[in-house]
Amino acid sequence: MMEFWGLFYFVWTVLCYFFAKKLFIRTGKLYCSPIITVPLLSIGLILLLQHSFQDYYRYTQYLVAMLGPITVAFAIPVYRYRAMIRKHFKVLIISSSASMLVGVLSSWLLASLLNLDEIVKNSLLARSISIPFALVLTEKIGGSISLIPLFTVITGLVGMLFGDLLLLWMRYKHRIAHGAAFGNAAHAMGIARARQRHPEEGVIASLSMIISGIIMVLFAPAVIALIRHI
Structure with a gap:
């Protein structure tokens, strides 16, 4: 079950990012930026499902590893x-x-x-x-x-x-x-x-x-x- 939720949050984060990016490009508003909307939506979902940060971080940690090449x-x-x-x-x-x-x-x-x-x-x-x-x-x-x-x-x-x-x-x-x-x-x-x-x-x-x-x-x-x- 933990594997499922780890994969779920990975897919969720990626989809939220692309959604937020489109919204930000369309509106041009800073509060629609992915760096704001994605964490807020993810935190809300984690609280709603009563999961821990470790459940979320299980696979999304690989997204953090991409920061080096991005830099x-x-x-x-x-x-x-x-x-x-x-x-x-x-x-x-x-x-x-x-x-x-x-x-x-x-x-x-x-x-x-x-x-x-x-x-x-x-x-x-x-x-x-x-x-x-x-x-x-x-x-x-x-x-x-x-x-x-x-x-x-x-x-x-x-x-x-x-x-x-x-x-x-x-x-x-x-x-x-x-x-x-x-x-x-x-x-x-x-x-x-x-x-x-x-x-x-x-x-x-x-x-x-x-x-x-x-x-x-x-x-x-x-x-x-x-x-x-x-």
């Missing part, structure tokens, strides 16, 4: 705009480094103030990068493989929903800056939103997300170890 696919539009990237590469490196440092410090401070458990605190530290990078990082710093996808999705969702309002409030109109902001703050969901705004913003967001992920995986463990001793 690599972001390199295609990056390659097409390589001249623009070379021109702004130093700025993007600096902005991504600053963004990741602020993300780690703010997460650590907030988790410390709220007196969260160590494993929750460590998981929060990796929430500012896309899930493939975050999963690698959380293993190095002692986080939870189960919690990090949740924290990462929430971070991306908030950035996607409120990024436009924040950029409008700042009144700074520069496509490079906007793309970097979406890529660093909201990773994959930010890229989706940046591409809707302008192709150049989408490319910069893609590159910023990749740079941020590499920086976090390489240097975050040392930075986190230093913070713990302060």
Whole structure:
């Protein structure tokens, strides 16, 4: 019976995604985005059937494994705009480094103030990068493989929903800056939103997300170890 429900939820998730994607393309509304509608529908169904998350995750975990190749696919539009990237590469490196440092410090401070458990605190530290990078990082710093996808999705969702309002409030109109902001703050969901705004913003967001992920995986463990001793 468990095999049946595992397969059922796999098919359900895929069908919900295509339905939500068509709805999103037709309406253009952010609240119709698959990243919002599919989880809500799935959670509702799980509660209705009184199943556990493990029932849902039995086969849908293979969809999560596809995130790695999908992240690599972001390199295609990056390659097409390589001249623009070379021109702004130093700025993007600096902005991504600053963004990741602020993300780690703010997460650590907030988790410390709220007196969260160590494993929750460590998981929060990796929430500012896309899930493939975050999963690698959380293993190095002692986080939870189960919690990090949740924290990462929430971070991306908030950035996607409120990024436009924040950029409008700042009144700074520069496509490079906007793309970097979406890529660093909201990773994959930010890229989706940046591409809707302008192709150049989408490319910069893609590159910023990749740079941020590499920086976090390489240097975050040392930075986190230093913070713990302060």
